[in-house]
Structures are given as C-alpha cells and as structure tokens.
Amino acid sequence: MTDVYLDDCAAQLDRLATDPATFGRDHGLLLLKPDAVVARRLLPAVDWLSHHGFRIVAAERVSLDRHAIRAVWREPWRAATWQRRRLADLLATAADSLVLLVRAENAGPTPVCVRLTEMKGDGDPRRQRPGQLRHALGSPGFLLNMAHTADEPADVLRELAIYFGDDDLQRVLRGALTGVDQSMRAKQIAAELHACFPSQCLDLAERAATLLGEVDNLLAGDVVTAVARECLRDAVGPRNADLRAALAGLLLWAWQQGVDLDPWNVIVVGAAVLPMSNQQTETRLGAACTS
Numbered sequence: 001m002t003d004v005y006l007d008d009c010a011a012q013l014d015r016l017a018t019d020p021a022t023f024g025r026d027h028g029l030l031l032l033k034p035d036a037v038v039a040r041r042l043l044p045a046v047d048w049l050s051h052h053g054f055r056i057v058a059a060e061r062v063s064l065d066r067h068a069i070r071a072v073w074r075e076p077w078r079a080a081t082w083q084r085r086r087l088a089d090l091l092a093t094a095a096d097s098l099v100l101l102v103r104a105e106n107a108g109p110t111p112v113c114v115r116l117t118e119m120k121g122d123g124d125p126r127r128q129r130p131g132q133l134r135h136a137l138g139s140p141g142f143l144l145n146m147a148h149t150a151d152e153p154a155d156v157l158r159e160l161a162i163y164f165g166d167d168d169l170q171r172v173l174r175g176a177l178t179g180v181d182q183s184m185r186a187k188q189i190a191a192e193l194h195a196c197f198p199s200q201c202l203d204l205a206e207r208a209a210t211l212l213g214e215v216d217n218l219l220a221g222d223v224v225t226a227v228a229r230e231c232l233r234d235a236v237g238p239r240n241a242d243l244r245a246a247l248a249g250l251l252l253w254a255w256q257q258g259v260d261l262d263p264w265n266v267i268v269v270g271a272a273v274l275p276m277s278n279q280q281t282e283t284r285l286g287a288a289c290t291s
Helices: 002-013 020-026 034-038 042-051 065-072 083-092 112-120 132-136 153-163 166-178 183-196 204-221 224-238 244-257 262-273
Strands: 029-031 055-063 097-104 147-149
Touching: 002 020, 002 166, 002 204, 020 112, 029 112, 029 153, 034 042, 034 083, 034 097, 042 055, 042 097, 042 132, 042 183, 055 166, 055 183, 055 224, 065 083, 065 153, 083 262, 097 112, 097 147, 097 153, 097 183, 112 147, 112 153, 132 147, 147 262, 153 166, 183 204, 204 224, 204 244, 204 262, 244 262
Parallel strands: none
Antiparallel strands: 029 097, 029 147, 055 097
C-alpha cells in the first residue's frame, strides 16, 4: 500500500533529478509546535541544532489543522483517546508552527532523521537527559513536548508533503538542495511568530488556578444556565473530591455544554488530568499523563 504524501514528495524530487531515498537519508525534519512558540523556545531550538552539528537548509512557518496532525501522527492516534485528539486539535490551532529541514554537518552511516530523533529526547520529562533537545527546551509534559521529528527517511518525505502544498513543497525542496544555511531565516520567522502570538505560561498549577477563576467568573454572571450549573456540580463531584478528578470533570462539562474557556488553560490542564491513551481508565477520575 502506497502513501500518497510520500508519493507526492518523491515525485517532486524525481522532477528535480534527486533520488528520494538519498534525500530522505540526508535530511532530518523538525516541527516546533505551538507550545514552543508561546513558550518562546524557538530560538533556543535553532541554537541547539547549530551546537549539535545540524545545518538548517529550509525554514518555514506553517498553520496546522486537525487533518494535518492526524496525517502526521497516524499510528499514535490509533491508541489516542478522543480527549487527547481534541486537546491536540486545540493545541495545533492555537498558534502557527515552525518547520525546519536540516542536514548534518558531518555525515555518517545513520540517517540524519534517525540521529535527530534520538537526540530529541523522550516525551516524558523524567526520561529526558541533558543535551537532548526537549530537555534543553524545558518540555513540561506528554502533550506539551515542544518538538516533533520525522522518525525515518520515508517520514521526512511524507511529512514534508503534509506540511506543504505542491508549489510550496517545490520551493522548499529546491532551496534545501542548495545546502545554504537558513539559520537567519529561521530566526526571522521565530521573531514573526513571537510578534503574532503572545507568550503563555505552561505551568500546570498556575493554569489550573486561572481555569478555576475563569469558571468562577462565568458562574458569577448569567452566561451559564441553571441546568448547566447543576451539570457542573455533578461533573466535579463533592467538595472533598480529588482535585485532578474535579478538573477533569470541569473540562468535560465545558465541552459538553459548549462553554468557551481559554484554550491554553484547557490544553495545559487537560494534558495533565484527562486520559491520553485507550489503555488508561476512561473515567471521571482522569489521570496525569506523562508516559
């Protein structure tokens, strides 16, 4: 079974007289996600690449949507809960992202994308090591892990075709084949993204407090109906309920009732208290998801 995205990129490279397999081995692909944008971790990521022997040969700003992230993470999504998918949709559209295509200054037998993925680090902060990209960026947790890399050479090609349409893909590939360092362009795009999207705190305790205050303000007005208020009491449980369970219930209530909450409050808190995989118990208790 062929992959249409992989075929699209391979066909473009064929027209540029470039072997797709060689291009895939010689390049790595890094996506710096919206959480990296609002946490102001784009420039540290660019510096990390240079320090670890990766040359940026293409840098582009992209806007992701729910279809793009399902195409990129097609395998992990099979085990993802609906709550995780909804949070991921919210995260992907909360800001634009930065895509960086890189080569290694010193080529070796290992494909560049494999080296980059190994050096990226685990999504769980407890498993990250000093020197790894996610450790350097201060990745706070499972969903908010700042960075994604294409794992294998074929993934480099297919993900490029997911991020870019035909014309943009051709331009990106042509530029990358020149091998010219695009670090300055990456930094310029980072500055543009910072100007467009305000910085955000990704601390769980602060976001949880802000979320509770936000709901208190809604309840103080007449935005929430009497029926919705009763549903909220049922969702969060008794006063002595576990805080994580109460927060999970609050978020599920807001989604069910169509109550608009600050997206970053929902993303940060939801990533900590809602089930992320179908192996976890899908109850009102939720769980901290860091695996």
